[in-house]
Amino acid sequence: MAAPSLTPERRAATRQGPGRWSPRRLRRKTGTWGLFALMLLVAVVMLYPFWYIIDNAFRSGTQFDRQSGHSLGGWRELFANLPVAGQMLNSTLVCVAAIAIILLVSTTSGFAFAKLRYRGSGIVFLLVVSALMVPLQSIIIPEYINLAKLNLTSSYLGAILVYAALGTPFATFLMATYYRGISDELIEAAIIDGLGYERTFVQIALPLSLPAIATITVLQFIQIWDDLLVGLLFLPPGQRTITAGLATLSAGRTTSIPALMAGSLISAVPAIVVYLIFQRHLVKGLTLGMGK
Amino acid sequence: MSRIELDAVTKQYPDGTTAVRALDLAVSDGELLVLVGPSGCGKTTALRMIAGLEDITSGTISIDGRPVNDVEPRHRDIAMVFQSYALYPHLSVYDNMAFSLKYRKTGKSEIKKRVAEAARILELEPYLERKPRQLSGGQRQRVAMGRAIVRQPRAFLMDEPLSNLDAKLRVQMRAEIAQLQRGLGTTTIYVTHDQTEAMTLGTRVAVISGGVLQQVAPPGELYRRPANLFVASFIGSPAMNLIDARFERSDGGPVVTFGEHRLAVPQSVLAAHPALDRHLGGEIVLGIRPEHLYDPALGRPADPESVISLAIRLREELGSEVHAHAAIGRAAHVDQATADDVHSLATLVARMDPRTEIAEGQTAAVAVDTAELHFFDKESGASLRG
Numbered sequence A: 001m002a003a004p005s006l007t008p009e010r011r012a013a014t015r016q017g018p019g020r021w022s023p024r025r026l027r028r029k030t031g032t033w034g035l036f037a038l039m040l041l042v043a044v045v046m047l048y049p050f051w052y053i054i055d056n057a058f059r060s061g062t063q064f065d066r067q068s069g070h071s072l073g074g075w076r077e078l079f080a081n082l083p084v085a086g087q088m089l090n091s092t093l094v095c096v097a098a099i100a101i102i103l104l105v106s107t108t109s110g111f112a113f114a115k116l117r118y119r120g121s122g123i124v125f126l127l128v129v130s131a132l133m134v135p136l137q138s139i140i141i142p143e144y145i146n147l148a149k150l151n152l153t154s155s156y157l158g159a160i161l162v163y164a165a166l167g168t169p170f171a172t173f174l175m176a177t178y179y180r181g182i183s184d185e186l187i188e189a190a191i192i193d194g195l196g197y198e199r200t201f202v203q204i205a206l207p208l209s210l211p212a213i214a215t216i217t218v219l220q221f222i223q224i225w226d227d228l229l230v231g232l233l234f235l236p237p238g239q240r241t242i243t244a245g246l247a248t249l250s251a252g253r254t255t256s257i258p259a260l261m262a263g264s265l266i267s268a269v270p271a272i273v274v275y276l277i278f279q280r281h282l283v284k285g286l287t288l289g290m291g292k
Numbered sequence B: 001m002s003r004i005e006l007d008a009v010t011k012q013y014p015d016g017t018t019a020v021r022a023l024d025l026a027v028s029d030g031e032l033l034v035l036v037g038p039s040g041c042g043k044t045t046a047l048r049m050i051a052g053l054e055d056i057t058s059g060t061i062s063i064d065g066r067p068v069n070d071v072e073p074r075h076r077d078i079a080m081v082f083q084s085y086a087l088y089p090h091l092s093v094y095d096n097m098a099f100s101l102k103y104r105k106t107g108k109s110e111i112k113k114r115v116a117e118a119a120r121i122l123e124l125e126p127y128l129e130r131k132p133r134q135l136s137g138g139q140r141q142r143v144a145m146g147r148a149i150v151r152q153p154r155a156f157l158m159d160e161p162l163s164n165l166d167a168k169l170r171v172q173m174r175a176e177i178a179q180l181q182r183g184l185g186t187t188t189i190y191v192t193h194d195q196t197e198a199m200t201l202g203t204r205v206a207v208i209s210g211g212v213l214q215q216v217a218p219p220g221e222l223y224r225r226p227a228n229l230f231v232a233s234f235i236g237s238p239a240m241n242l243i244d245a246r247f248e249r250s251d252g253g254p255v256v257t258f259g260e261h262r263l264a265v266p267q268s269v270l271a272a273h274p275a276l277d278r279h280l281g282g283e284i285v286l287g288i289r290p291e292h293l294y295d296p297a298l299g300r301p302a303d304p305e306s307v308i309s310l311a312i313r314l315r316e317e318l319g320s321e322v323h324a325h326a327a328i329g330r331a332a333h334v335d336q337a338t339a340d341d342v343h344s345l346a347t348l349v350a351r352m353d354p355r356t357e358i359a360e361g362q363t364a365a366v367a368v369d370t371a372e373l374h375f376f377d378k379e380s381g382a383s384l385r386g
């Protein structure tokens, strides 16, 4: 809304010393307050679920029913029914492995699509990007049959591969777009300086694409960590992720809301931590390349 | 240090554009050859083929007598300075310069020594730790040069390295590049669209138009003996006056006529243009450099046969000289490349001593240094010089 720097007319207005309640100023003030109120409303709507989770995680079953009083009852129940630490570890393992594959494939192929235009690369790129349009739900059963035939549903590997396959098209698209933004001359300078394409990729393209890599990491982490469907379907009970584990909590006849809330709270922490770590790079990534 | 030879090199892009046509060029050891031509004439393409960044459609490029058509860029041992400088944004000035050496298995102490030396020559010592974005345009340009020098390559290729600088800095850097190149003695091909830059820098200058080489010669010769209309109009500022004229024989001897004007052609000029005879009674293009039109009132004697009277339309005061623009009947239409310069086609420009009293609106007697006339074939545009 209001531009941070003074426009010439506004500067002129300031010089003339307008009255404290000049119409223009009044309009600007009400505008600012209106925006503030709107943002407050949005913030409340967004934060309410968080509050609900925190509030109810610290109750026992009866305290929840009465909606009064707090205790660690929910937490005790959670840890009694779910191998939380083990499942958090499973989540981490699946996430890290899948993201590693996604990054490896998307950076290299994105670079190839952007800088090594080969015969038919446009078509191949289009095919990859069109994979973005396929909803997971429509292919998940054939996918399961395939992986089951390959005997990949009894370990982490199946889920990791499915997550990697789901995340790679968008990541490739993002990386290719990002690499297109790097000038060809920069790549050529490295080639002339004596590097092959592989080294140019590692020494020049990769360091310059850190913001894009950070963006992919955060988006994929949140997506994979929170995913339920693939986790439930492709992982054997012993290797379940925390989200899949939490889902089994509510599968019984009696669902303990406080335990569920406690579990949700604990499972949200890593996503928040990852976001905070990469946030700085994210913002940089969004503004990079603007202006000379 | 090395020789670079291009033999009938042609480049056709996949979309059908022929950017370079049968280019023959030989750059000798230690020479600074300038490729000059209007934008889009194929200079960058030619340079990129020499660097190995672009495949050659046909022809041969050799370095030191060895064909390099199929040699990868990194094995050609050539350094290139890009128009955009192409500095690595995430590396410091020092690392930018040291970058290529690290991948050429140069010893650590040797890298240090060479970078320090380049930084000293280019006055970059205070900035070695900075990132490119923290440098001014001129400093970035120097880093780009430094990156090329530290390698001690067989040749430098420079693609309009000064075009991103402001006019003053450009003149300064131009002189520095010339000195640097002479000091190092490294074979250099320098690309520019600026004819002044080309003339001041080059030991020899190659003029290109539409992917075709027009003429290669030392700057002075290019100026005095342009091979065709394109070179004549491209080199020199203000540009050479080119006029549709007739070559005839009158009672007093051979003359050239245009509009109501008539100039006697001296014997020496006839001797230098043996091909002119074939055009007797026919149309030719007459070329007169602006400085060969002068004010006879200032003392330099003029043969009455070489004085024409011109309606002065504009007097431009430049301090050290005066440009007088005069209307003439018809002017030769030279080439697409210069066709947009309508003004020079419709008028004759004289570059005169600032003391001249010729004024706008006046019809003045202007003398022509007829010993310096140029003649071109109207059809082919080729010079009629022998």
Ligand SMILES: Nc1ncnc2c1ncn2[C@@H]1O[C@H](COP(=O)(O)OP(=O)(O)O)[C@@H](O)[C@H]1O
Pocket (backbone or CB within 6 Å): B013, B014, B015, B017, B018, B019, B037, B038, B039, B040, B041, B042, B043, B044, B045, B046
């Ligand atoms: N990659 C390319 N594909 C097709 N045409 C190109 C390509 N690069 C340059 N051209 C064309 O080739 C001609 C010469 O270009 P270039 O060598 O860049 O000229 P200059 O450097 O003299 O301005 C131009 O007409 C340009 O449009």
Ligand SMILES: [Mg+2]
Pocket (backbone or CB within 6 Å): B040, B043, B044, B045
């Ligand atoms: Mg160019």
